Amino acid sequence: MSPRADRWTPPGRWWLPVLFGLFALAATGVNYLSGLRDLGTQVEQAESRRLFERLVMEQTRMRLQNPDTPQPLVQQVIDGLARYQGLAEAMLVRADGMVIAALERKDAGRPFEALLNERPELAHLREFAQGPVSGPTLPVLVQRRAGTDELVGVVPYPTGSRLFTVVDLGVPLAQRHAQLRHEVLRESLLMLVVVAALAVLLHLLWFRRAQRLSATLAAFGEGRLDHRTGLRGQDELGQIGAEADRMAERLQQQQQQLRQLHALVDRSPAVVIEWANRPGWPMTYLSRNVAQWGYAPEELLNGAIDWDDLVHPDDVAQMNAEIAAHWAAGRNEYRQEYRLRRADGGYAWIDDRTSIARRADGDIDSISGILLDITAQKQAQFALREQSEVQRLFYDLPFIGMGISSPGSKQWLQVNDRLCEILGYTREHLINTPWTAFTPQPDLDRNLELLQAMMDGKTDHYMMQKRFVRGDGRLVHTLLDVRAVRAADGSLQRLFATVQDITEALQSSEALREQKALLEQAEGLAGLGSWQYDAGQRLVLWSNQMFRNIGRDPALGPPATLPDYLDCLHPGDRERIADFMRSAGSGGGVMHTEFRRHPDLGPERWFRASLEHHRTPEGGSRYSGTLLDITALKRAQIALQQTNAELERRVAERTEQLSVANRELEAFTYTVSHDLKAPLRGIDGYSQLLEEEYGPTLDDDARGFIVRIRRGVGQMSALINDLLAYSRMERRTLDPQTMNLHATVARVLDEFGADLERSGARVAVNVPEISLMTDREGLAVVLRNLVGNALKFAQPGQPPQVEVGARREGDRHLVWVRDQGVGFDMKYHDRIFGIFQRLQRAEDYPGTGVGLALVAKAMQRMGGRVWAESEPGQGATFFLEFPS
Template identity: 55%
Template sequence: MSWTRWPLTIAGRWLVPLLMIVFALAVMSLRYQHQMRQIDQDVSAQESQRLRERLSIEQTRMDEQAGLGNSLLLHRLVGGLALHQGLNQAYLVGPDERVLTSLSRLDIGQPLNAVLSRVGGSSSPLQALAVAPSPSAIVVERLAQQPVFIGLVPLQGKLRLLVQVDMSYPLAARRASEQAELVREGLVLLAAVVILTVLLHLLWFRRAKSLALALTAMGAGNLSVRTGLIGRDELAHIGEAADRMAEQLQAGQDRIRRMSDIINRSPLVVIEWRNAEGWPVRYVSDSVSQWGYQPADLLNGPLQYIDLIHPDDVQQMNDEVTRYFAQGPDEYRQEYRIRKADGGWAWIEDRTSLTRDERGEVDTISGILLDTTVQKEAQLAQREQAEQLRMFYELPFLGMAISSPLDKRWLQVNDRLCEILGYPREELLDMSWAQMTPPGDLERNVALFDELLAGHRSGYQMAKRFVRKDGSMVHTELDVRAVRDRNGRIRQLFATIQDVTERTQAEAALQDYKEMLEQAEALVQLGSWAGDVESQQLTISAQLVRNIGLDPAGRMPSDAEYLARIHPDDRAMVAEDMQCIRNGGEAGDLVFRTDPAHGPMRWLRRTVRRISRETEGRGPRYIGTLLDITEAVAAEARLKRLNQELEERVAERTAQLSQANMELEAFSYTVSHDLKAPLRGIDGYSQLLVEEYGDRLDDEGRRFVERIRKGVQQMSDLIADLLAYSRIERRDMVHEPVALLPLVEQVVDSYHADIEKHGTEVRLAMEPFTLPLDREGMAVVLRNLIGNALKFSRDSASPRIEIGARHETGRRILWVRDNGVGFDLKYHDRIFGIFQRLHRAEEFPGTGVGLALVAKAVQRMGGRVWAESQPGAGATFYLEFLE
């Protein structure tokens, strides 16, 4: 028996159910495969779009932080990518192909290839994308046969962001949902087959077949067919019922057809949903085509109604539906957006009715959808326009007002105008603009206003002044426009008032500055110029034109006219320099002469400064001056002659000075030896006179001898101080690093006997440091200052000396302070002169050379000395040296 004929051996009541089961299983299998492929495509598209949008947002944020160099926020942004569902790898890669930041701290600082090899081996999904050239836009790709997306985001500074997203979870969720739906549909189908099989076994197959054929014809829409069954059994009753039903359905079908035609011709979309996940559609009218869909797309196609709703409206819609389902009412309205087939969005008004079962649960949902996109967009545009108008009217830098054409009163003003005029809004609305306009400006304003009222102009602009509330004057730019009604009559005037007081003052100041600059240039004969290589524009001042012997009242001279005024020997040099500047090259300062053929020859110095604008992608600019240095050149020539004469005089004076120095050295030798010898004789003989003949002298004689000895000693000290002063004056100062603290301690120790004798307290308030000084000269200075401090503080109740130092910027200041007799500061300059004394020798012995010696030594070492004192309050002597 042929395998194609074996089904004929099976009874029809068994074969039909069997074939139905096989057919149902085949359809379910094909539908399952189709749905799985569709789910994979939908999830892939959805996840790709979601990843691309997320990467676009992160690109903007990371570019901003990369431009600011904020590595910490870049690390946080990359770490925040872990919140993206399925994103398991993210790497921020620098120009050197090293990972700057990642979801794992172990990857930071590692080469990208090493990290990818460690994570996924040589077949890592990111490996191929990492080695590809950096794109100019975001790249999102799905790996073939894998639920994995990889993305590449180019960033500023040659940075790249690599990510990998696993979409297994959303794919599995969608598949599980669809599988559950298919299982439910399969169970329903199998139940129907079982019921049919039972009926076939219970009833007569021929009559059932006849009935089935009739019903099939009716179900196909042929309601004129009748079953023709007679009898009193169930099949007959069913046949009769089917015939009556066919008659009723035929009548109802006619009514429904007429209603459907009416609905399909209207802009309303009639729709019915089942109360299930995704709002599956049971019925939708043909008028859904206005959004680019066919009814089959929503009834049997892959689209679900929930997928058409705008993402921003889904949550609000679900919340409202949940409330209506739980609390009612069963008729309500909603407004939301749905996606059209072309990708656009349509606003709809949804008038929904709920049908509940006997338990009060919602069974079906029917709705009438009305497209309100035009009205909604008009409403939003009107609202946006109103908001923009409000924002424009309240601009903080522009005064605005509406005034009456009848009495010139303000009808409405903004805050900026109140600020400009200095009036509160309430006061300003009680006034007219004519009251605030000063004479002169008022007449011009009224004339323009009258022309506007007469219809000669639609508006006017003018510069005018207003008198502020405080009496001051404000300069403004006024722009007035007329607002007319349908009949052309002026209803009101709209004005904008801009405060230009500062600009007016600045322009006046600029004009004054320009005039002063021109006068200054003329005074010093200094011309100025500026040139732009990109625009080849050159501007020169009037004085520059005068300097080359032209009239500044004429036009600006050309290059040829300028060069014609240059000395023939200097013309080629100036022309070459001008061409270098026009080509954007480097240029230095020039000195050249004018052509004597056009008047007295003048010497000119041209200076220039090049301003580079490479960062702006533009050519450089030049600014410079042209100075008449004729007198300076003549003065320089005279100076050269004078210098030559001076050098000859200096040579002559040097020879004379050398001779004088030799004579001074000889004089010093004479003072040191010839003058001291008689003093030593007088001192010796007076000593012998006291020792050998003292008992023969009376008291007055001994006093005479004592005065002779004191005079000799004073004369000897004076000669010694003069020699010391002469040596300080003549000797070469050898500057070397000198440790000040040991030197001070050494000088203080040399006065140990005097310190012990008078019980003087000596305090050192200085830290170790060195200065470039002449050690011997500094020792002389310290001996004189410390010796003076000991001498003038010896009569104090508690003699005290302080020696200290402090550091200031680039210099050191030392001081020697005592609590002695002090002096009046009006004698400050006198005490540093030679042989100058403020006290009698009987009170405080000395020659008056010590402080002069200090001043000379400090001056020779490049320092400064001064004193501070009050009579009876001690004195402080300061020394200042550069470090």
């Protein structure tokens, strides 16, 4: 039904009485039509029965009389029938066809056939004149003439006479019709009276109360839940009214609870929101605590601000994809996290818990969400994740061993790869064996003593130099730093230890001490003392020979100030040396002077002093110098040639001693490299034999251990070779010669032929015919390393692209090697040329970190310089500059 039809629907108190009245009139009309339809049949049946009874009675009377009854008596019988209502004709016909009596006396004595011919309306009697007559019970026939309102009655007599009667039904039909109309009118009036009484009764007992109930329900609909119907009784309206009042009370309580709930929602940190499934998905509800993000609910409810526009652009695609997936899976509840723009322009992280309400057909009716600001939790989560990542990266540092152990069982609970490398055991072996099993005496007792002090709560940290027995049986010297991890009650739970391998450092320190001893021996032999002074730190360093030359007691230390130093000199030379020292701050290069020491410090001795001024990176000043004892020269001025010869001999002797010392140092370097390579070759050989002989019988983990051992041996071998190459580059004698740059580049690229073909690299050479005066081998080393790096640091999945070019710029030659590889950040520019400095993980790009240091050292030795230009992901260009 349309809204317009609903609007014009009359109230029940109007249409129900009308409906009852119409029903009463319809019932009366149906009754009238039904009576009118049966009127003819009823009248016919009644009149036929009455006529039949009269004819039976007349037949009986005629039988009682003599058949020879005179004509007047028979006529009297016929005249008696005339009083029958509606009788139209009556006649008695003898067997010979003569009418002996008739209703109209003039017809008596006439032939029956002549009468029928004269009166055609009676012609139908001819069919009853002959043949037997039989009725339902007696031989009396009463029959309605077809198509007319006439009843025909035939009575046969034993004498053969027959009595014919014709009765007109029009009169009884009219009477019955009039009677029926009277009855219908009476029933109609009665029904209208009953309907009126019923309408009044319904108004009093139903409609007036229903109107009150409707007004109260309308008030409920307007939110005025304090109204009540006040209806009582056991009838339906009374029950409905009582239920409506109880419903209002419940709704009033629920409304109060709803107000409290709204207040709780508005005061809570959770924002409640609802959308309706209509075009545009309009927002139908939004709690007021959306103000925490700087918005008023009305701005979003009236569409002034679109909710989707507030979602972070980077989160929109993922959020919509997740919603589509949830809807496709038929989920009615799901959670999402995304960022929402606040009114101040910042973004808040939102935990959105969405619920979907569906209709009976399964379509979505509405979507509601509970939104919680989790910005603080997200920030804490990101901070924790960053801290965990930093801790993980720190724990996995390749140059320091780390482990966590139990103070009670002395078992390692966790170790990193570097600690496994230092101790020479697998991670499983270290974790399953207490660290006391790897510690020799007396280091073990000292370690346990420090641990007991920590367990007693006397300290939370200790450090010691400690030896461990490696897996290969050798001792490794380490610096052990242990820190306590305590519970809230102060009990010791864990030990966090860092282990640094200082074996090489101790060996280097020993070598340095030996070298220092050799240097001091050389100084002693040459009578050459050396010193340094840092003006910023006011730090003075003297060699032992300086104390011997000056004659100062080493226990006093070097002079702290310049006046103290001048007090050690001859009074006659003090002023001149003071001017010399003051002029050193402004002068450049190495300055020289001669003076004598103070007479109180021993016999007269002459010294030649050398002084050089340096600028520190911080802008300060640092001085260094030597003090050579030349007393013999001064004393042998007369025998100058002899003295000079003796001096040359002594200088040569000392030079030889220095050369010997250098050769010993070089031999030491090679010995160290040999001692390092020998066990590596053993490890490599035995691991190869182990892999070849027992590889099939080992499990995957064991074979993986062998692969890692051999990879580590290869890496260590490469590192030693690179260190030796670096050492040779630093010590070798350069052989500058004129060389063709283009030919040298071609030769180096030739050496990389197999690598270029395997990687599918594209190489462009733009080197003109340029001649350089430089060391051939040094330049080849530089080009090999740069081209090798260009091939190694290519973009993953792409063939390397390498360009080698050169040009002349003024008084210098510039050579460059350019690639399209991974590149690097320029803030690490100086770092990449340091030894062992790497910007990528060894797992991603193998190497030792010595190549670019070797390039820098070679360019330095050849009198040139090297630098690079790069951006991450954009490749790198390395420039080589040579003087022309």
